[in-house]
Amino acid sequence: MKTRVFLLVGLLVALGLAGVVSNFASSQPDGLDSVVRDGCTYDAEDNKTGGTCVADRTEDTETADSPLADYGIKGLDNRYLSTGLSGVLGVLITAGAGGGLFWLVRRRKPVETSA
Amino acid sequence: MNNHVVAMHISNGIIDGPVSGIYAAIAAAAIAVCVLRARADLDDRLAPMAGLVAAFIFAVQMLNFPVLPGVSGHLLGGTLAAILVGPWVGALCVTVVLVVQALVFADGGVTALGLNVTNMAVIGTSVGYLLVVVLLRARVPLVWAAFVASVAGVVIASQGFVLQYAFGGAETPSIGEVAALMAGPHVLIGIGEGLITAVTVSAVAKARPDLVYALRTSRRELVTV
Numbered sequence: 001m002k003t004r005v006f007l008l009v010g011l012l013v014a015l016g017l018a019g020v021v022s023n024f025a026s027s028q029p030d031g032l033d034s035v036v037r038d039g040c041t042y043d044a045e046d047n048k049t050g051g052t053c054v055a056d057r058t059e060d061t062e063t064a065d066s067p068l069a070d071y072g073i074k075g076l077d078n079r080y081l082s083t084g085l086s087g088v089l090g091v092l093i094t095a096g097a098g099g100g101l102f103w104l105v106r107r108r109k110p111v112e113t114s115a
Numbered sequence: 116m117n118n119h120v121v122a123m124h125i126s127n128g129i130i131d132g133p134v135s136g137i138y139a140a141i142a143a144a145a146i147a148v149c150v151l152r153a154r155a156d157l158d159d160r161l162a163p164m165a166g167l168v169a170a171f172i173f174a175v176q177m178l179n180f181p182v183l184p185g186v187s188g189h190l191l192g193g194t195l196a197a198i199l200v201g202p203w204v205g206a207l208c209v210t211v212v213l214v215v216q217a218l219v220f221a222d223g224g225v226t227a228l229g230l231n232v233t234n235m236a237v238i239g240t241s242v243g244y245l246l247v248v249v250l251l252r253a254r255v256p257l258v259w260a261a262f263v264a265s266v267a268g269v270v271i272a273s274q275g276f277v278l279q280y281a282f283g284g285a286e287t288p289s290i291g292e293v294a295a296l297m298a299g300p301h302v303l304i305g306i307g308e309g310l311i312t313a314v315t316v317s318a319v320a321k322a323r324p325d326l327v328y329a330l331r332t333s334r335r336e337l338v339t340v
Contacts, residue, residue: 001322003160010167018174026179026187030123031300032276034186038288038296054285054293059128061217062225069221070122071177086220087177093219094173098211099166102204105150106157 011095018087022071023080123176123189124216124223124231125276132226134283139229145237146210153203156328164326165200169208171315172196173215180307188304191235191272194243194265195312198257199319201328202244209236234275243268247329257330261316262309269305273297 001009029037039053048055067074068089072082130138157165172192179187192212196205213231216222223231243264250260277294284293320327 003323003326006323006326007163007167010171014167014171014174018177022174022177025177026181028179028181028185028187030179031182031186031188031273031297031304032125033122034300035293035296036129054129054288057128057285058126059224061127061221061223063218063221066219066221068219071220071222087174090177090215090220091170091174094212094215095166095170097215098169098208099163101211102157102162102165102207105154106159106162107154
């Protein structure tokens with residue numbers, strides 16, 4: 001498989017996972033979050049109903065106002081579209097930022113041959 | 116809002132400010148070393164592959180899978196990244212994901228970024244990579260090496276949080292309780308991570324074995340030994 005085809009297939013798989021499969025992910029707190037919430041109780045809407053736990057210490061994230069905060073698109077009511085599109089954007093942003101940075105700091109070929 | 120996961124990483128305030136600051140410095144130093152060492156690995160072919168690995172980890176981190184009643188888990192990605200693009204570039208891949216998540220998706224506090232980078236990008240990737248190298252040298256097949264290293268990488272990275280909690284966490288629960296609470300689910304999360312890593316690495320190794328960094332390295336070492 002050519003490198004360019006491989007990269008394209010890989011990117012499409014990532015887009016499919018973040019854009020579609022993400023809607024079938026578990027909505028339960030993850031391993032860390034469950035520890036942090038240990039001792040507190042929550043209702044079906046995920047609002048705290050009682051108890052004390054480490055999560056009480058949580059402060060707002062600096063970027064809470066981001067249009068993509070919490071893996072959704074602000075103002076988009078359809079939750080499937082909101083999650084899926086935010087995932088697609090996240091994959092593209094990560095690929096662009098990561099790929100761009102790695103490309104910038106990469107070792108140029110002439111340096112290698114002259115070394 | 117609660118049909119999808121909102122927070123997957125350490126939020127601000129969980130660990131106090133001074134300790135978060137110290138970890139930010141530790142993470143920055145580790146990243147600087149990784150950038151310097153990564154340059155030797157990053158050529159025209161590895162650079163785009165590394166971008167893809169980062170994007171793939173971002174995608175798979177969204178896929179929380181159930182591990183216990185009321186508890187889910189997701190890929191951390193350190194071992195996967197290390198196998199595919201090497202430990203230095205791999206740690207940078209996970210870091211890019213964590214930075215994008217903190218800045219754009221409000222997942223994991225910005226103040227807490229150093230805590231998250233230290234656990235998942237630095238500890239997770241280095242533990243995973245070291246184990247993979249040892250196992251491959253012992254002639255363990257790549258799929259099994261990937262699985263075992265992933266389990267260990269996740270469990271040890273999750274205990275990295277326990278250390279941070281010991282330095283800058285709350286009085287209760289106690290450190291021992293937090294360690295035990297973290298260990299149980301993260302063994303199961305590690306098994307999930309191991310399966311995802313093994314499947315992904317096998318798929319890449321089947322399509323383009325030359326793009327699997329760990330295979331290149333182990334062959335090179337076998338030749339030089």
